[in-house]
Amino acid sequence: MLLAYFVGLIGLAAGAFYALYLYVDVPGEGNKAAQAQSNVYKNQKGEIIARLGEVNREEVPLSKVPKDVQNAVVAAENKNFWTDPGVDLKGTARGILNTVMGRGKQGGSTITQQYVKNYYLDQRQTVSRKVKELIISLKVQDKKDKTEILAGYLNTSYFGRNASGIQAASRAYYGKDVDKLSLEEGAYLAALLQAPSQYDWGTATDAGKRNVEARWNYVLDKMVEQKWLDPEKRKAMKFKPPGQPKPPAGLTGQNGYLVQAAREEMIRDLKRQGRPESDFAAGGWTITLSIDPKKQAALEKAMKNQLLDDLDPKAREVDGHVQPGAVSVDAKTGHVVALYGGQDFLKHQLSNATRGDYQPASTFKPLILASALQNESKTQGGQPITPSTTYDGTNKRPVVGPGGDGFAPENEDGYSKPAVTVQQAMNDSVNTVFAQMAVDVGLAKVKKTAVELGMKSDFEEVPSMSLGSMGASPLEMAGVYATLDNHGKKTTPSIIKSVSWKGENYKLPNPVADERVVSRNTADGVTSVMTGVVEDGTANVVASGRYQVAGKTGTSDDDKSAWFTAYTPGLVTSVGLFGEGQGGKQVTLQGTGGGGRVNGGTYPAKIWAAYTSSVFDDEDDDAKFELETQDKYVPPVAPARTPSGNASPGASKSPSGTPSGTRSPSSSSSGSPSGNTRSPSTGPSHHTPPGPTSSSSSGNPPKPTNSGGTGGDPNTRPNGGVNPPPPSF
The missing domain is CATH 3.40.710.10 (DD-peptidase/beta-lactamase superfamily)
Known part of the structure; x- marks a missing residue:
């Protein structure tokens, strides 16, 4: 009868376990704490x-963890990991018995079981949790490769210093990525798994330091036992403490x-x-x-x-x-x-x-010129817009043409010149010139070019955008x-x-x-x-x-x-x-x-x-x-007038060593980049033929004035340079 009872009890236990095996499924995904990074x-x-x-x-990935470091962890935690069935029945039974009897946490779990506990379950010490751990481990062992299980274990285990996973641990203890770890360093991290807080060299007591050093030696000796480490190499290894804990990087x-x-x-x-x-x-x-x-x-x-x-x-x-x-x-x-x-x-x-x-203000002006050159745009009078095109730079001059809507911007410090090249207008940041140019090119085209160059598109196509109002x-x-x-x-x-x-x-x-x-x-x-x-x-x-x-x-x-x-x-x-x-x-x-x-x-x-x-x-x-430009983009410049009225070339030659197409300092007064000029004998410039270059509100050519504080000859700039001839109308 006793034998019958014993066999019956075993049968009931086996049946109950089989029923639980069928009932308990591997969760579809890990718990949030295990996945949080x-x-x-x-x-x-x-x-x-x-x-x-x-x-x-x-x-x-496991490929980032050096093989020696992998072996150190396996030697420390589960030396038969690569061949075991994924569970330790005796160890689990002992753990359940000790839990029932209130003896606290007990070891004995395999790496697979610890991975299941970390990734799918939690750290509570209860009989139901341990039974689930056993069943899920058996199923995981059938579904996942050993390398996948080891990678999961290394990425979910706690190593102390607030580091979860071996990569965070490597940074916390050695200030380097895991793929840079030596075997000695990896063995220390493997030793930490037994008691992370007590074995942290930076905070451990004297007893804790002795224990972790002993555990470090144990790990290496087990590697020799498993033939993963050469005995002679093992003898030469000396324990070196890791660095002290560092405060987390801040956002100051x-x-x-x-x-x-x-x-x-x-x-x-x-x-x-x-x-x-x-x-x-x-x-x-x-x-x-x-x-x-x-x-x-x-x-x-x-x-x-x-x-x-x-x-x-x-x-x-x-x-x-x-x-x-x-x-x-x-x-x-x-x-x-x-x-x-x-x-x-x-x-x-x-x-x-x-x-x-x-507002980016006048830093937008080069985009207007870019649109003009890209679209081969012309002024209201039909002249190509280039750096040497002459515009009316009179202060508060109303913009004319479709879309201008009478916009009359003010130039900084009341700057006012009736004739100024695009080049000089860029140099002096003349608002009235670029407001008119934006309308000449077409506000929609200017915006399109600006967006293509990298600006956001959430601004209106209005004349004021020429001043960088977005x-x-x-x-x-x-x-x-x-x-x-x-x-x-x-x-x-x-x-x-x-x-x-x-x-x-x-x-x-x-x-x-x-x-x-x-x-x-x-x-x-x-x-x-x-x-x-x-x-x-x-x-x-x-x-x-x-x-x-x-x-x-x-x-x-x-x-x-x-x-x-x-x-x-x-x-x-x-x-x-x-x-x-x-x-x-x-x-x-x-x-x-x-x-x-x-x-x-x-x-x-x-x-x-x-x-x-x-x-x-x-x-x-x-x-x-190293610039490459063509005449249609940077056209020839007519001879500029000196204060005495005598013509001179519009730009000097580039200094020695200046790449073709680059501006030499001496050319800036005329507004033409060096390397793109012609001699006066090649013909008149584009802005000398009849026809308006830029319209004024009255349609009549304005007379030269001294507004803007130039003083003296109306064609002379304050820096001693020379203005271009006034536009033709």
Whole structure:
């Protein structure tokens, strides 16, 4: 009878287990805690800038874990892992008995069982949980390969120092990625699995240190026993303690702005692929930024020396309203190499580098010229629009033509000249000329070109857009100018150098497109004209004998924003200053630093010059632009009149060594890039034949005046240069 009872009991237990085996299924997915990961942001050197997420975990494939480190973990936790059935029945039975008897947590589980506990279940010590663990482990063993199980175990196990998974543990204890671990380091991490908190060398007691060192030796000895480690090599190994715990990387200073920009870019790309933002929020992303530490430090230093040191909010209220931002882009790669979002992310979390709520002002003017050249546009009088076309630059001159609507902008400081070339109008930032040019080209065409170059499309096609009345960010304007620097190839700045998700590479689009959005002749023609702004215009403060610069200043109404965006042949940088009052209200920058007006040629240009000058030696690019232009884009220039009335060539020859198509400093007075001029004998220029070049409201040619403070001869510029002849009507 006793035997019958015993056999019956065994049968009932077997039947109950079989019923449970059929009833308990492997969950469709792991628990949220096991899947939650952090997103890691690194600089170009691989140093962590920030780690964001509730759980410090970063999944990696098993191929990223060195084989020696894999063997160390298996030797420590389950030496028969590769051949066992996935469960330890005796160990599980012992654990259930001890739980029933209240003896607390007991070991004995296989790696498969621990993986199931970590990934599918939880850490509670109950009989029902242990039975589920056993059944699910048997099923997982049949469904998954051993390598997949080991990878899951390594990615879900807790190693102490708030590190879940072996990649986070490698960073926490050794400051390196898991694929860089040595066997000795891997053996220490394997030893930690037994008691993560007690065995952390940085916080362990003397007893804990002795125990973890003993466990480290045990791990290596087991590897020798399994023939995974040469005995002689084992004898030579000495225990080396890991580094001390380091505080988590924070978001202070510029870090927050860098991380914010990278996060926004990643979310944009996921949406481009039709994936939800939640895919990024779930974690597991490792993002290496393209930020160059040297250039980043140089930009921050330029901001401090050229602007911040002048500010005293306690003495001047306006100084507390100044919000500076800047973005610097490598023209060849399209990658952001430096970014300045504000004085401290924790104090002002809206990035001034990426905000698009302030007007870019006159930095928009080169886009109007680009559209004119690209579309081979003509003036109201039927003359081609080129850098040497003569326009009426009279102050408050009403725009004429379809869509002009009587718009009559005011020129800065009342600048007023009845005859000015497009080149000189760009140099001096003459509003009336570009307002008329935008209408001549067609507002819709101007907007189309601007969007193709990289501006957002959310602005109206109105005459005032010619003055940059829409919103834009330094990042956006840096992209537009980078497209010009890249000879018309669309450049969308990216702050991300590389991305991996759960250890696998994630491909982002190339920041520099293969195809051009405007022709090379158009882009290079605009670049040539913008060198004049630096050599003989509003941005002459940045002129350098070491490298050529093409750029444009910009100042919005009431000095609420001031800009300087410019580029050398290899580096594009946009600097903006924004007046932000209480509640985000846009306020004037006048009086900043105890001075008067703030325009693009003051603080922004000085910051740009200090930064670019300090990093130029780091560039591999030539000092001069390699421009290709044609006569129809940069046409010949008629002889300009000297103050005595005698004709002289419109531009001097390029200095020795200047690439074909580039502007020489001596040519800026005429407005024609060198290398594209003809001698007077080749024929008259395009603006001498009869027919209007730019219409006035009355239709009559205005008489030369001395308005604008030129003084003396009406054809003589204040700097001693010579104005072109007045337009023909």
